[in-house]
Amino acid sequence: LEEPLIFEIGKVGETGVDFDRVPGAAAALPFQRSAPLDLPGLSEPETVRHYTRLSRQNYAIDLGLFPLGSCTMKHNPRLDEKVARMAGFADIHPLQPQQTVRGALEVISQLADWLVQLTGMHSVAMTPKAGAHGELCGLLCIRAALEARGDPREVVLVPESAHGTNPATAAFAGYRVESIPATAAGRVDFEALQARLGPDVAGVMITNPNTCGLFEPDLKKIADAVHAVGGFVYCDGANFNAIVGRVRPGDLGVDAMHINLHKTFSTPHGGGGPGSGPVVLSEALTPFAPLPFAARGPDGSVRLIEEEDAADGHSQAFGRMAAFHGQMGMFTRALTYILSHGADGLRQVAEDAVLNANYILRSLDDVLDAPFGKSGSCMHEALFSDAGFAGGLSTIDLAKGLIDEGYHPMTVYFPLVVHGAMLIEPTETESKASLDQFIGAVRSVASRAKAGDESLKSAPHFAPRRRLDETQAARKPVLAWQATGN
Amino acid sequence: LEEPLIFEIGKVGETGVDFDRVPGAAAALPFQRSAPLDLPGLSEPETVRHYTRLSRQNYAIDLGLFPLGSCTMKHNPRLDEKVARMAGFADIHPLQPQQTVRGALEVISQLADWLVQLTGMHSVAMTPKAGAHGELCGLLCIRAALEARGDPREVVLVPESAHGTNPATAAFAGYRVESIPATAAGRVDFEALQARLGPDVAGVMITNPNTCGLFEPDLKKIADAVHAVGGFVYCDGANFNAIVGRVRPGDLGVDAMHINLHKTFSTPHGGGGPGSGPVVLSEALTPFAPLPFAARGPDGSVRLIEEEDAADGHSQAFGRMAAFHGQMGMFTRALTYILSHGADGLRQVAEDAVLNANYILRSLDDVLDAPFGKSGSCMHEALFSDAGFAGGLSTIDLAKGLIDEGYHPMTVYFPLVVHGAMLIEPTETESKASLDQFIGAVRSVASRAKAGDESLKSAPHFAPRRRLDETQAARKPVLAWQATGN
Amino acid sequence: MRYLPLRDADRTAMLATVGATSIDDLFVDVPADARLAGPLEGLPLHASEMAVERHMAALAGKNLSAGSAPFFLGAGAYRHHVPASVDHLIQRGEFLTAYTPYQPEIAQGTLQVLFEFQTQVARLLGTEVANASMYDGSTACWEAIAMAGRITRRQRVVISSGLHPHYVETVRTMARFTGDSIESEAPRLEADPGDAALATRIDGETSCVVVQYPDIMGRIPDLPAIAAAAQGQGALLIVVVTEPVALGMLESPGVLGADIVVGEGQAIGVGLQFGGPYLGLFGCRSKFVRQMPGRLCGETVDAEGRRGFVLTLSTREQHIRREKATSNICTNSGLCALAFSIHMTLLGGTGLARMAALSHHRARQTAARLAEIPGVEIVNPIFFNEFAVRVPGDAREVVRELADRGILGGVSCGRLYPGHEELAQGLLVAATETTTPEDIEALGTALAEILA
Amino acid sequence: MRYLPLRDADRTAMLATVGATSIDDLFVDVPADARLAGPLEGLPLHASEMAVERHMAALAGKNLSAGSAPFFLGAGAYRHHVPASVDHLIQRGEFLTAYTPYQPEIAQGTLQVLFEFQTQVARLLGTEVANASMYDGSTACWEAIAMAGRITRRQRVVISSGLHPHYVETVRTMARFTGDSIESEAPRLEADPGDAALATRIDGETSCVVVQYPDIMGRIPDLPAIAAAAQGQGALLIVVVTEPVALGMLESPGVLGADIVVGEGQAIGVGLQFGGPYLGLFGCRSKFVRQMPGRLCGETVDAEGRRGFVLTLSTREQHIRREKATSNICTNSGLCALAFSIHMTLLGGTGLARMAALSHHRARQTAARLAEIPGVEIVNPIFFNEFAVRVPGDAREVVRELADRGILGGVSCGRLYPGHEELAQGLLVAATETTTPEDIEALGTALAEILA
Known part of the structure; x- marks a missing residue:
């Protein structure tokens, strides 16, 4: 049965919510609406059924391994969801008097303490709303620091293999982006980087472990070189899951790094957010952290520093990243996750994540080309390419073939530095049995791809939909029901 | 992907639950276990995935119309689930001092008040755990009343069309069961019943509306006749959904009736329970109601009458139906449901349930034989037979064919008084659009059945499983994993 | 009425299909004098979800939930932590x-x-x-x-x-x-x-x-x-x-x-x-x-x-x-x-064994604490997670006084066995892995006070 | 560690497949002096679900939730009933x-x-x-x-x-x-x-x-x-x-x-x-x-x-x-x-209109009640569900005193516009369909007391 749109199910004029009647005379306001909005209201039975049915057209972690490289699709503990729904967290207003939200401020402070210690940094800006927002926060701190010393600069260096958010963020922050090439071993080319450094370079943005799933062994050397010319090092923390508890970025010279709470600390992805991107900062950048922030006073209690207090010793704060104080709902989940694992468990997370990825790398490198696999182990994700596929088949066909095997595909065509890239991140929450079953499926589809099996071209065959026409969607966009636009 | 059993996923010796370590010396108890039980423990990710995947092999109300006649598969409001989980209801012990559970006793009392008023009866025994348990409670009240007047009797009369629980219950209560025939119009044969009445008859058990989906117009006459010979009338309240708010069984002479809270008052069926079967009682049976019960005192507060108080004026109570005080979790849900609908909404429930059933009856009686359809309207469910199917096809084949259309089948081969019966109860929570779609599907399969379409014999083709071998299952039962028994 | 998807226009169209002029036509088999003319009187009408939730929350709030008090009840119903x-x-x-x-x-x-x-x-x-x-x-x-x-x-x-x-x-x-x-x-x-x-x-x-x-x-x-x-x-x-x-x-x-x-x-x-x-x-x-x-x-x-x-x-x-x-x-x-x-499935045999061991341990700690109180006697020193104690006087009264202090201290034998005076001094005390040392101390202190 | 399905036997087998002798082999690219030898010191180790839940519940309990108090805050975040x-x-x-x-x-x-x-x-x-x-x-x-x-x-x-x-x-x-x-x-x-x-x-x-x-x-x-x-x-x-x-x-x-x-x-x-x-x-x-x-x-x-x-x-x-x-x-x-x-989807245009009408109605009732209090002035008489009032003195202080009485009475302009003395007397008050007449009376009474 095909599921219709809500506009095809319900009628305008009806509603599925009961309200008490308003007694007395009708209101008279300027620009008062003459008729209710033309949106249908569905009864609860219709609503529950609609969304339940729709949900079943999705793939999700709860259904199976979700090997999207760099996205860290790991299990989301249900305790975290329960805690986030406690009335004391879910039902408090951001502008309540601080005396009535002591526990909330304590959550922010405890989480901040953990993030600082796990990264070996000096402080953390908690308010960014997602990873990309955190990148922006970090770059704005760098920019504020440079401006504070009267040394505005123009260029940010970004490796070819970076997430698209990195150059976009740098551009949004007003910088010119220049690319740094990669070595044959999939790392930043230190020589090329060093050659480009100069007084116009505000900083570099480096992902570590990088998007090839490899640790950047030269990071400390790079940081030293950047610092030597007065620049700063921004680290994209998307892959922190691979090293949490084993390496502290602060020990490698990083000045700023965002942490995707929905990756390393397992807040749910929810079909595309919400995220949360706290940014840990070095001592040099700390004075410029945005407002507001939670500060623990001498008596141990936590206070929120907002605009009204900023004048007292926080005057270099560069401003505000968003209204209110950040993604509280994600903070409670992340803190719950962190306390569940503890210092030992988080270290185990990194170890198991890396072990699982290497197990996949070695179990597939005979059927799939592993561009950097020969040179050693990987971190938390295994990178392959479509080299060797026959019959014009490429990465997309293997990906769609995997759907028919019951799996979500890996990240495809990223990083850009590898042709037909396939980036597999199993995460630490998959069992060996689960990996073995997945490996079997990939081997099967890979063999077909190498044999030029034509049927892969039209895969998936058994999903809720066959391949969708993305060209048509973009050429004449239909973005709302019956309102075909243009 | 086939979902393995938990015993095939997990390993014995592992666990998915963390506990603090027990310090100090090990315990020494008699019969202490030498090794942990041989049950595997799965990590939370494995567990969540296992049950999520399994759940998707089920059909459910949340997925579509669930037309099981007499089972009243209506929408389960989510507010009811939320309320039942409030700590003040979910996390209280049945033997807490009464001073600490005033709210819980109030819930029982408020629900009891509603049930008494909606049925026009005198009192209600709240403790029975499900409908069949309520039947037993009602019959035991009758038996206690008869014994109290020194007039034990031997026979209970049950119509042919009754649910199997009726005769089973009567037998369990120590009675001999005799059957009453049905008329051609699908009602109890009053003449035959009257002829059988005598001083050996303890009572009759009648379902109203009956299992043919018809109201018993002679119920009052029957009750008068039964009372005239000193017997009692038990009414099976499984179909109360059809008349709630429009008819009070108490006005028709009923002495006892159980109410399936999971039918009329929409507590969830949960794949087979829990149910809850409070029994409303006439004045004559009230003194014999089982312990414990909630009683409102002169000051308006509610007290639980248990064994310790029974001596004071409750000495005729026939005993206890079960430990503790009944299905509290279902009471909170049912009261929430009742308060949501109110007196007007409950009446609308009956009206819409009956209207929906008649709409189905009239929309299908040209393609399916409706044995009692010609004589008038039905109540909340529409009865059809497989008369006219060709090629050896019967009710089961239509039922399985409906599965391939995306629906759960109706109740089949019940009531027994109709050959190849198909009993369709749409309930009031289906929209007209939903009914129209279902009617279309039934019409389509019915046409194929009348044309003798061979492929129906092997339906379903598109379900998680094809037809299952029930004979093999019963001949050599395998009731536990690897413990093949016998 | 948020749970009823039929609208008046639907009802009218469906009655026409059915061949009835009104819903009353479908209830003709009900004897006339048993038909209710309208909603039952004296009962409230339908209410918004918010209003019902508040009503029920107010009732829930009148109960002392086990999780919000030191809690030692068992006697056939046990409080364990459920993931x-x-x-x-x-x-x-x-x-x-x-x-x-x-x-x-x-x-x-x-x-x-x-x-x-x-x-x-x-x-x-x-x-x-x-x-x-x-x-x-x-x-x-x-x-x-x-x-x-x-x-x-x-x-x-x-x-x-x-x-x-x-x-x-x-x-x-x-x-x-x-x-x-x-x-x-x-x-x-x-x-x-x-x-x-x-x-x-x-x-x-x-x-x-x-x-x-x-x-x-x-x-x-x-x-x-x-x-x-x-x-x-x-x-x-x-x-x-x-x-x-x-x-x-x-x-x-x-x-x-x-x-x-x-x-x-x-x-x-x-x-x-x-x-x-x-x-x-x-x-x-x-x-x-x-x-x-x-x-x-x-x-x-x-x-x-x-x-x-x-x-x-x-x-x-x-x-x-x-x-x-x-x-x-x-x-x-x-x-x-x-x-x-x-x-x-989460526990497995090993988890069950650990939960049992911790429950037993807490019960032993509880018994040891209660045994320190003058007048209190542990009846059965060998037990899993529940044991009987003899208190001076009627245990029902002790339970009520503990409840007045916000402590759910156990189940009195008097409640379970009314009329059995020989059991009136008996109090059943259970512990599980949810019992904390603070709970145990709170019970011990309060009981000592009550019996002092 | 309940979220990690790998067992030691799995790890050993997998290391063998990978060709590593220990997990450390997989971290060889990390400079030796940046490798942490073990869990970070001074931080707690893993904890049971029950322990973590209790810790978080204790923190949640330190907050006054909106649903447990008369509540009138808005200023960009509004409390409506969610089904x-x-x-x-x-x-x-x-x-x-x-x-x-x-x-x-x-x-x-x-x-x-x-x-x-x-x-x-x-x-x-x-x-x-x-x-x-x-x-x-x-x-x-x-x-x-x-x-x-x-x-x-x-x-x-x-x-x-x-x-x-x-x-x-x-x-x-x-x-x-x-x-x-x-x-x-x-x-x-x-x-x-x-x-x-x-x-x-x-x-x-x-x-x-x-x-x-x-x-x-x-x-x-x-x-x-x-x-x-x-x-x-x-x-x-x-x-x-x-x-x-x-x-x-x-x-x-x-x-x-x-x-x-x-x-x-x-x-x-x-x-x-x-x-x-x-x-x-x-x-x-x-x-x-x-x-x-x-x-x-x-x-x-x-x-x-x-x-x-x-x-x-x-x-x-x-x-x-x-x-x-x-x-x-x-x-x-x-x-x-x-x-x-x-x-x-549940609301539809009609439900949204009703929710809006009720919110507006409650806000008007609130304004009418506050207008009765000597010294309180309704700044903007035309509004949807939020309005500004002028109180005598600093509204920040008024908000704190209301909170001391268990009432979340609004957002002070002083908090939103620090340094703007001309706004210090401003208090923003919002109401929605969740606001009850009892809430309104509680606010009115408390504010009158504070200003008296």
């Missing part, structure tokens, strides 16, 4: 809003769960087979007695004094109408569970002996000895377990010789809920399987040879056998069985 | 644990929801198109300004004094690095929203005018007049809505002439959550669609011609365009958009 994932999973609509799996092709989720549940329960109880659940422990206990009667064709039931008094009452009620003779007596406040005396009551007319393990006072009866005594007379041994977590530490009753083992499964996965819904566990020797009450799920294959599960042996059941059924049970405790099974 | 089914549905694993729908064949659930969401938002805002969500209202506001700059190729931004000060601060922060000139000032405690003065500030270099509707004081600006003034100079009108429920009663901004409409969607379906995650709404004229930030879902067909949905126009986005993208936004507020959409 958050359990409640999350049982709320999936496909489990919550499904019916009994009568159409197995589209109910394999529920059926496989029941098959796994049966296996878990059978191993826990130490029996060869287990059914797909009963209402609760007390009704399961009666069903076991009735089943023993069918097997032995005898009617004399010998019940240990250690059986939960509500269970005894339930059994007595049923037996009053079936003619079984039920022999039981109240327990004593002493360490000896009375196994020897029990054995002497068994004779050649005894259908079964019913023993609770651990018993209502927390004592651990000698099952092998009782099994030998019963089976020597051709009687069956029925063992009742009201705290299944005990079986994480104690040997399973089936292994110790029980013929039928029933239990209250609430402690695992289900929660307190003021007494219901709970979960009846039922296991027995496989040779008795056709005399078992309740639903059974069995393994089979589908038309393509794939493994699948169905409800089976339904010829025992009321919907087929009618008055000749082994029981009248129909709806059981499906969702509670699911919750139990998920919790048990 | 229980909303939270039930968003917790389905298939929604909760899915990723951004990059593989549309197995993500039609999320994609169809986004398409429905876009349609609902577009109709609500009165725009032709809407995107699939932004982080929140404040960041959406900045994105709209940046988009207006791309469209007009101008850099002068005129901001109404009625825009939420956090939004102004957010915009100022971003503009500090992009070179846009931001012109704004604090509002006054008066009934006039200052539309006329705003219009005079628009000139031929103005990129856009940003107006909040209703504004921070609850006043309702004259959008058609401002639209005319802006568009007459070639500038765009950006309207910001922080209380979307207002649009149940007030005409949609797009209908009144706005070119871009952004909003905070939190009030519908999402809840308070101490400020986040919230939900940015973003709609505009369809001619600007290729300049829009954020994800867009579009309708298309699959290889068999069936209707389906995909993310589209991604050539605007960072993962394709990199530094030339219209925004750096990647993860947005998918789950909040789902919650909003479900709540809106």
Whole structure:
């Protein structure tokens, strides 16, 4: 049965919510609406059924391994969801008097303490709303620091293999982006980087472990070189899951790094957010952290520093990243996750994540080309390419073939530095049995791809939909029901 | 992907639950276990995935119309689930001092008040755990009343069309069961019943509306006749959904009736329970109601009458139906449901349930034989037979064919008084659009059945499983994993 | 009316299809004088979700929840920590809003769960087979007695004094109408569970002996000895377990010789809920399987040879056998069985053992603290997680005074055994892994104050 | 460690497959002096679910939740009743644990929801198109300004004094690095929203005018007049809505002439959550669609011609365009958009109108009660569900004293505009359908006492 749109199910004029009647005379306001909005209201039975049915057209972690490289699709503990729904967290207003939200401020402070210690940094800006927002926060701190010393600069260096958010963020922050090439071993080319450094370079943005799933062994050397010319090092923390508890970025010279709470600390992805991107900062950048922030006073209690207090010793704060104080709902989940694992468990997370990825790398490198696999182990994700596929088949066909095997595909065509890239991140929450079953499926589809099996071209065959026409969607966009636009 | 059993996923010796370590010396108890039980423990990710995947092999109300006649598969409001989980209801012990559970006793009392008023009866025994348990409670009240007047009797009369629980219950209560025939119009044969009445008859058990989906117009006459010979009338309240708010069984002479809270008052069926079967009682049976019960005192507060108080004026109570005080979790849900609908909404429930059933009856009686359809309207469910199917096809084949259309089948081969019966109860929570779609599907399969379409014999083709071998299952039962028994 | 999707325009169109002029036409079979003209008077009309939620929350707020107080109640209902994932999973609509799996092709989720549940329960109880659940422990206990009667064709039931008094009452009620003779007596406040005396009551007319393990006072009866005594007379041994977590530490009753083992499964996965819904566990020797009450799920294959599960042996059941059924049970405790099974899947045998060990440890700490209080005597020093203490004076009064101090201190024997003055000083105290040292100290301090 | 399925035996076997002797071998690329030898010191080790739950519950218990007090806060975050089914549905694993729908064949659930969401938002805002969500209202506001700059190729931004000060601060922060000139000032405690003065500030270099509707004081600006003034100079009108429920009663901004409409969607379906995650709404004229930030879902067909949905126009986005993208936004507020959409699906236009009418009614009742108090002045008598009052003395102090009495009485202007002494007497008071007459009386009584 095909599921219709809500506009095809319900009628305008009806509603599925009961309200008490308003007694007395009708209101008279300027620009008062003459008729209710033309949106249908569905009864609860219709609503529950609609969304339940729709949900079943999705793939999700709860259904199976979700090997999207760099996205860290790991299990989301249900305790975290329960805690986030406690009335004391879910039902408090951001502008309540601080005396009535002591526990909330304590959550922010405890989480901040953990993030600082796990990264070996000096402080953390908690308010960014997602990873990309955190990148922006970090770059704005760098920019504020440079401006504070009267040394505005123009260029940010970004490796070819970076997430698209990195150059976009740098551009949004007003910088010119220049690319740094990669070595044959999939790392930043230190020589090329060093050659480009100069007084116009505000900083570099480096992902570590990088998007090839490899640790950047030269990071400390790079940081030293950047610092030597007065620049700063921004680290994209998307892959922190691979090293949490084993390496502290602060020990490698990083000045700023965002942490995707929905990756390393397992807040749910929810079909595309919400995220949360706290940014840990070095001592040099700390004075410029945005407002507001939670500060623990001498008596141990936590206070929120907002605009009204900023004048007292926080005057270099560069401003505000968003209204209110950040993604509280994600903070409670992340803190719950962190306390569940503890210092030992988080270290185990990194170890198991890396072990699982290497197990996949070695179990597939005979059927799939592993561009950097020969040179050693990987971190938390295994990178392959479509080299060797026959019959014009490429990465997309293997990906769609995997759907028919019951799996979500890996990240495809990223990083850009590898042709037909396939980036597999199993995460630490998959069992060996689960990996073995997945490996079997990939081997099967890979063999077909190498044999030029034509049927892969039209895969998936058994999903809720066959391949969708993305060209048509973009050429004449239909973005709302019956309102075909243009 | 086939979902393995938990015993095939997990390993014995592992666990998915963390506990603090027990310090100090090990315990020494008699019969202490030498090794942990041989049950595997799965990590939370494995567990969540296992049950999520399994759940998707089920059909459910949340997925579509669930037309099981007499089972009243209506929408389960989510507010009811939320309320039942409030700590003040979910996390209280049945033997807490009464001073600490005033709210819980109030819930029982408020629900009891509603049930008494909606049925026009005198009192209600709240403790029975499900409908069949309520039947037993009602019959035991009758038996206690008869014994109290020194007039034990031997026979209970049950119509042919009754649910199997009726005769089973009567037998369990120590009675001999005799059957009453049905008329051609699908009602109890009053003449035959009257002829059988005598001083050996303890009572009759009648379902109203009956299992043919018809109201018993002679119920009052029957009750008068039964009372005239000193017997009692038990009414099976499984179909109360059809008349709630429009008819009070108490006005028709009923002495006892159980109410399936999971039918009329929409507590969830949960794949087979829990149910809850409070029994409303006439004045004559009230003194014999089982312990414990909630009683409102002169000051308006509610007290639980248990064994310790029974001596004071409750000495005729026939005993206890079960430990503790009944299905509290279902009471909170049912009261929430009742308060949501109110007196007007409950009446609308009956009206819409009956209207929906008649709409189905009239929309299908040209393609399916409706044995009692010609004589008038039905109540909340529409009865059809497989008369006219060709090629050896019967009710089961239509039922399985409906599965391939995306629906759960109706109740089949019940009531027994109709050959190849198909009993369709749409309930009031289906929209007209939903009914129209279902009617279309039934019409389509019915046409194929009348044309003798061979492929129906092997339906379903598109379900998680094809037809299952029930004979093999019963001949050599395998009731536990690897413990093949016998 | 947010749960009713029909609109007035729909109703009008449908009445036309039906050929009725008004809804009243469809209720013509109802005698005129029994038709209600409108909504019942004196009752409230429909209300918004917000209003109903507030009303119910206000009632909930009048109760002192176990989690918000030092809590030591047991006596057949135990408070253990249930992982958050359990409640999350049982709320999936496909489990919550499904019916009994009568159409197995589209109910394999529920059926496989029941098959796994049966296996878990059978191993826990130490029996060869287990059914797909009963209402609760007390009704399961009666069903076991009735089943023993069918097997032995005898009617004399010998019940240990250690059986939960509500269970005894339930059994007595049923037996009053079936003619079984039920022999039981109240327990004593002493360490000896009375196994020897029990054995002497068994004779050649005894259908079964019913023993609770651990018993209502927390004592651990000698099952092998009782099994030998019963089976020597051709009687069956029925063992009742009201705290299944005990079986994480104690040997399973089936292994110790029980013929039928029933239990209250609430402690695992289900929660307190003021007494219901709970979960009846039922296991027995496989040779008795056709005399078992309740639903059974069995393994089979589908038309393509794939493994699948169905409800089976339904010829025992009321919907087929009618008055000749082994029981009248129909709806059981499906969702509670699911919750139990998920919790048990997370625990495994090892987790259960750890939960049991921690519960036992907390109970021992509690007993040690209470023993320090002048006038308080620990009745049975050997126990799993529940024990009886003797207090000076009526324990009912002590419980009330503890509640006044915000402490839920245990179950008084006076409440369980009204009229038994010899038990009035008895107080049953239970602990689990949820009990904290602070809870124990709070109880000890308050009790010392009350008794001072 | 309950979330980690690997066991030591697995690890050993897998290390063998990998060809490593220990896990350390896999971290060889990490410089030796940066490798941590063991768990970080001074931090706690892993804890049981029960222990963590208790810790977090204790923290939650230190907060005064809105539902447990008379509650009158707004100022950009509103407390409305969210039906229980909303939270039930968003917790389905298939929604909760899915990723951004990059593989549309197995993500039609999320994609169809986004398409429905876009349609609902577009109709609500009165725009032709809407995107699939932004982080929140404040960041959406900045994105709209940046988009207006791309469209007009101008850099002068005129901001109404009625825009939420956090939004102004957010915009100022971003503009500090992009070179846009931001012109704004604090509002006054008066009934006039200052539309006329705003219009005079628009000139031929103005990129856009940003107006909040209703504004921070609850006043309702004259959008058609401002639209005319802006568009007459070639500038765009950006309207910001922080209380979307207002649009149940007030005409949609797009209908009144706005070119871009952004909003905070939190009030519908999402809840308070101490400020986040919230939900940015973003709609505009369809001619600007290729300049829009954020994800867009579009309708298309699959290889068999069936209707389906995909993310589209991604050539605007960072993962394709990199530094030339219209925004750096990647993860947005998918789950909040789902919650909003479900709540809106239940409400429909009619339910939204009723919720708005009831909220307005409660706010009027609140204003009437407060007006009775000597010394209290209602600043703006025309409002939707939030209004400003002038109290004698510093409103911050009044708010604190109300909190001491267990009442969450509003947001002081002093907190929103530190340093603006002329606003210190201002208190913003909001009501919704969750406000009861008892709440209103409690506020009135307490405020009268405090001011007495």
